[in-house]
Amino acid sequence: MVDKKTEHDFIDLSFLDENLKLQEEGIEVEILGPTNKPTGLVISIFGPDSTRAQEASKALSAEIEQEAAKExxxxxxxxxxxxxxxxxYLAKITKGWNKPIGAERLEYSETNARTLYTKYPIIEDQVKFKADRRGSFTKS
Structure with missing residues (x-):
């Protein structure tokens, strides 16, 4: 008996490849203010399965180990x-933002991202919400 191959003989996971590609490219998060209106700030982030996120996790683990090693x-x-x-972690997966921020005209850097997220939990929460969800990294 000859085995007939049909489309149901395998599971096609190519749709996951597209998701991984988008995570590597990053997405834009439009930051909303307290009244849910756009602030004009758009922050680009890498996805949770991206190379950048993996590197951020390793760096964070090393940082935790160093803290734990302190007697x-x-x-x-x-x-x-x-x-x-x-x-x-969020600062490490941040790719950049669309315009300089504040009177200081802060350009993107990991240090400036850390400062921004520390000062404004509303921004930190929105970035974290998108960064934690693989579904954020799909084509609309």
Whole structure:
């Protein structure tokens, strides 16, 4: 008996390749203000499965290990330490933003992203919301 191959003989996961490609390219997050109106700020981020996110996770793990190695460090799992690490991760996966920010005209850098997310939790939350969802990295 000859085996007939049909479209149901395998699972096509090529749609995941497109998702990975978009994660590597990054997406734009339009930042909204407290009244849910656009602020004009658009932040570009890499996806959770991107090379940049993997590097950020490794760097964050090394940072946690260094903190843990400090003798007597009891500040590893406080809410403040968790938020600091979350902001560090977000800053590392941030690709850039559309315009300089504030009177200081802050251009994108990892340090400036960390400062922005620390000062404005409303921005941090919106970026985190998109960054954590693979579904954010699909073509509309």
């Amino acid at each position: 007597g460090n009891i500040d590893l799992d406080t809410p403040e330490a968790r938020r600091r690490r979350q902001i560090s």
